[in-house]
Amino acid sequence: MKEKIKSIINSVGLPRIIIFFFLISLFVLAPFVGVSLDTSLNDVIVRFGMNGLLVLSLMPMVKAGCGLNFGLQLGIIAGLLGALTSIEMEIVGFAGFFTAVGVAIFFAVILGFLYGTLLNKIKGDEMVVATYVGFSSISFMCIMWLILPFKSPNMIWAYGGSGLRTTINTQGYWFHVLTDFLKINIGNHITFPTGTILFFALLTFLVWAFFRTKIGSAIIAAGSNPAYAKSCGVSVNKMRIVSVILSTVIAAIGIIVYQESFGFIQLYTAPLYMAFPAIAALLLGGASTEKASIKNVIIGVFLFQGILTMTPSVINNIIQSDMSETIRIIVSNGMIVYALTRRIERAR
């Protein structure tokens, strides 16, 4: 019995079990401290739609053996460029949203190709280099946001200032176009964002289908056993680039969905640390640095967003202080540290 419990703990991972029970206890506690469950549940669903794609975007790179994508910010930059272009062109509604997505994909393919080429040159050290490539490109874009020639008065500083604002409202352009598409009201507190979830489901399905095509299986082979893949005539480097491009494209779309739901485009240093929560969510769902599946993505986003929504409301009501940010930092970064220390143990 003891052995069995031990093996379960080993296979699922202690942090995941702790977090799972923590979340359950939060849900159990919620009604007693006066937090309404349906509002919280609604928040979890909305945030699931917001963040799902960003987490999904990590998967192709893990599958191709490039590790966790600490350079997620490159995708975000492509997404931002797309979003800004569509607002600059004053296109509203679905057309605006899809213009943003289209432009974002264009930039994401270019950036993804360059990023993938770089990662091929530094195999084995992808994660640490990617982290700093992400950071430096975000800070490079900080300069760009100041000098790029965007003209729309809704985006640049008022009163003769130059450069883009730190937050740009998507209201009046494509705010909630997905969220409000076919939305279903359940009771007074729950509004199911059908459009966002459907969009997430569609892209997830496409990714799932992609990994069942010939290229998809080649990517998996290149990731799990490069030498074997090479002997089968698969160009490992090419497959890695394809997966990096795919990751970057999904991240670019992901950030647009995030902005569509959130209502604001955040520029400058706001996206600096965006890779970490996404990575933590994926790991929480059971992925590791070399294995990830769609199941991991979905479970991970639910658990992670669950914690993020439940902790502030419940903990605040218990001890009257807002510890949510601190708990978020500990949980998400602790999860990443745990995952980074994990593989070596098995290899021994």
Place this chain on the structure above:
Amino acid sequence: MMKKQSSSKKMNPGVYFLINYSVPIIFTILVAFAIPLSKLSANYFVTEIMIRLSRNSFLILALLIPVMAGMGMNFGIVLGAMAGEIGLIFITDWQIVGMPGFLLAILISTPLAIIFGYFAGIVLNRAKGREMVTGFMVSFFMNGIYQLIVLYGMGNIIPILNPSILLPRGYGIRNAISLIGIRQVLDKLIPLKIGGILIPVATFLVITTLCVFIAWFRKTKLGQNMRTVGQDNEVARISGINVERTRILSIVISTVLACYGQIIFLQNIGTMNTYNSHEQVGVFAIAALLVGGASVAKANIPHVFIGVILFHTMFVVSPRAGKELMGQAQLGEYFRVFVSYGVIAFSLALYAWRKRVEKENERKKIMGYRKSILVK
């Protein structure tokens, strides 16, 4: 595991030098252009650089020992900085000022730094081959723990006597703490003024002592062991060195030094941002060291000082240069952040790329050798 760099045969030595020192070369050119643009006076400039030398060198020197042990840039020096800050919070709370306060802060934070360093060392041992990214994440994780202690624990569980450093809600330390009591105690310990410029003699003496210590440490048994571990874990293990213990020790030493470094840094500044002061310590120290010509596998004392001078010259001049060039100081601000991150990204990528090329060459050599045997 970082292998010792050996120059590959094919590369021309001149080209090799250029690649090896591309970061400092580019930086020197950059700085050479930016200095005249900024229109700063020579006097101001020299003072600034000297202050920054005294302020930052100790922290950067703390990075050297883990490099020796083959663990790359220690992003975990942030942990040491946190330990130092906890010490400073206590002496501010107890209102112990001057040199006694400074020394007491060191006394309190040393055991904390040892514990933090030990923890980081254990974690890094479990993540061999990716120490840097793990160290980076550990520092993020510990930042959460630090917040838990300082923002929620202090004044609650940990008694704080002086309510003026607490947040209005009654617990948790304020965002900014004035360190007026120990402001520049070390810098002004031995007063010396040359041409109206105050020279922090004592601080430079401490830094020199540390340099001597590091140079001596390389020659000790432990230092030699670290270098062996740094070159090859397996060889070290066979020759009877406890690899895990040696690696942990290198991180502990580095963390303790970083802790002192942060205390020296903050006594010079005179105020402490409780939750932000430590955040960028790792990034700026590492960027400066890399600008000085160090690499992930090789870092010496000269790299530290060249690095501080080049990197901080850029820091001083870039906002001014940005203002003169584009009319926006903000541009220069963003530029220096970009340069810090960019330098790290570039150096790490360059190092990783070269490591791979060398591996490839080695493999080819072995294959070629095998072929020649077969032919015979």
